Amino acid sequence: MNSIVDKMAADLGICHYHDEDVTAYKCRVIYSGMASWVKAIAMDQPVGSKENHLSGVSRRHIYERGNAVLESLIKMNPDTAPWFKVEDAEENPVVMIRNRLLNHGDLLNEGFDTNLALSIAHRKQFISGYDTIYGEILGKNIIYSGISTLCNSNVTRQSEVNENAEEWLSGFLKNIWWSAIPSEMNDLMYFNPAHKSRNNYSAWDSSLPNVSDDVILGRLTINKNGYEYYLLKTKSKLMHRIDPFLQEQGYHIRIMYALRKKANNNVTAVIKNYGDHIHLKLYTHLPTNERIMLESYAWPYNRINDMLCWTMYGYIWQYIKPYFDSIGIRIVEE
Numbered sequence: 002m003n004s005i006v007d008k009m010a011a012d013l014g015i016c017h018y019h020d021e022d023v024t025a026y027k028c029r030v031i032y033s034g035m036a037s038w039v040k041a042i043a044m045d046q047p048v049g050s051k052e053n054h055l056s057g058v059s060r061r062h063i064y065e066r067g068n069a070v071l072e073s074l075i076k077m078n079p080d081t082a083p084w085f086k087v088e089d090a091e092e093n094p095v096v097m098i099r100n101r102l103l104n105h106g107d108l109l110n111e112g113f114d115t116n117l118a119l120s121i122a123h124r125k126q127f128i129s130g131y132d133t134i135y136g137e138i139l140g141k142n143i144i145y146s147g148i149s150t151l152c153n154s155n156v157t158r159q160s161e162v163n164e165n166a167e168e169w170l171s172g173f174l175k176n177i178w179w180s181a182i183p184s185e186m187n188d189l190m191y192f193n194p195a196h197k198s199r200n201n202y203s204a205w206d207s208s209l210p211n212v213s214d215d216v217i218l219g220r221l222t223i224n225k226n227g228y229e230y231y232l233l234k235t236k237s238k239l240m241h242r243i244d245p246f247l248q249e250q251g252y253h254i255r256i257m258y259a260l261r262k263k264a265n266n267n268v269t270a271v272i273k274n275y276g277d278h279i280h281l282k283l284y285t286h287l288p289t290n291e292r293i294m295l296e297s298y299a300w301p302y303n304r305i306n307d308m309l310c311w312t313m314y315g316y317i318w319q320y321i322k323p324y325f326d327s328i329g330i331r332i333v334e335e
Contacts, residue, residue, distance in 0.1 A: 014144025057111035057118030251288030262329035
């Protein structure tokens with residue numbers, strides 16, 4: 002079976018890392034291979050689609066056909082099953098890859114957002130020395146990095162990074178509406194940016210933090226896994242509820258990072274350079290944009306839904322690192 006994985010790796014332009022565990026290598030190859038399969042399935046023309054002038058394919062069609070392919074690959078490589086079939090995973094692996102391709106821009110919503118189609122073929126440069134290729138599955142000089150397809154480019158490019166975390170937070174606070182804090186809001190938890198923990202989860206407490214900053218982040222439990230987030234000016238007795246759409250974009254996470262940076266207590270991430278690849282370990286979740294970068298260009302490490310440990314090529318890390326710096330992550334090199 003190794004010869005099949007090696008053939009897939011050759012088609013995908015994926016290199017076996019030096020001293021990489023064979024199972025980890027297989028998982029990376031099958032993961033990127035499934036991204037190419039999902040894109041190919043998006044070009045299917047199911048029965049009746051031409052007559053009904055429908056473009057693209059349904060999400061269910063991608064799931065069913067993709068799942069059949071993945072099951073076959075896992076059956077041939079049973080040691081990869083625990084990496085893909087995670088017991089507590091909220092989504093099927095094929096659905097996860099499909100959604101990541103949609104976020105990346107290789108798949109596009111069609112019609113009334115009921116179908117998905119492969120992007121038209123085009124390229125953009127985000128990474129110095131490489132173009133990101135959209136709308137193509139395999140081809141000469143195309144290599145896969147995570148779910149994304151790249152091609153060598155002679156052009157060097159400097160990353161266009163947003164302002165740093167504190168500047169972003171200052172601008173955000175100037176442009177939001179404030180209202181009086183209602184008297185019945187007694188069940189709030191408060192984020193303490195000075196709390197010495199690697200993650201943000203442990204920094205929440207029922208007591209107001211003793212910080213000099215006049216803005217505090219609070220949250221109210223809505224259900225078992227859901228919260229509403231508020232910015233509070235306790236001295237002025239003012240508050241601002243973070244919009245649910247902005248919460249989906251991870252603005253509450255971005256605010257946590259910025260507040261910790263202001264408190265000189267930056268979130269940290271550890272990288273280890275192995276020469277032919279980089280291993281990244283995070284201790285807390287990322288805002289949506291930065292998370293999508295990793296989901297697009299890197300490989301999850303421990304399992305397909307691993308959000309904290311990733312591997313990637315060195316040039317991918319050079320592209321991503323400035324974005325991490327700008328949101329207030331302190332990079333520690335092992």
